[in-house]
Amino acid sequence: MSHWxxxxxxxxxxxxxxxxxxTVRTYLVLRSRRMRxxxxxxxxxxxxxxxxxxxxxxxxxxxxxxxxxxRVDGQxxxxxxxxxxxxxxxxxxxxxxx
Numbered sequence: 001m002s003h004w005x006x007x008x009x010x011x012x013x014x015x016x017x018x019x020x021x022x023t024v025r026t027y028l029v030l031r032s033r034r035m036r037x038x039x040x041x042x043x044x045x046x047x048x049x050x051x052x053x054x055x056x057x058x059x060x061x062x063x064x065x066x067x068x069x070x071r072v073d074g075q076x077x078x079x080x081x082x083x084x085x086x087x088x089x090x091x092x093x094x095x096x097x098x
Contacts, residue, residue, distance in 0.1 A: 001027070001051060004035065005080060007044045012076075017068030019077045020050055028053050028064055 005020070007013055013034060014020065020027040027050040035045045053061065068075035 001049070003048050003050065005046050005048055005078070007046065010043075012073070013044060013046045014048060014076070014078050015068070015071070017064040017066075017075055019053075019075065020048065020080050021077055022080045022082075026053050027051060028056065028061065030064075 005014065014029050014032045016029060016031060018029045018032075020029060029048055029050045031049040033047045035047055037045060056064070065075065
């Protein structure tokens, strides 16, 4: 599964073997890449290739954990928050903009 993620707190970005936690599911990061932004002052955005932890074989999970453990800061957990959906009523779409 490919997804993008903004790092709003200014911390380090996700890397291979990190955990991404949503409100419902837990994913392991297979690969991440920083995206270029038009505005250099914008928060960093990463493209993540991740998979649910239980879909991986135990050997692959162990290799991802070992990959993260070799880093200085170890395996990190990122909490993914979805942006709220813009809500427009049906009448708003029918209204003409003046």
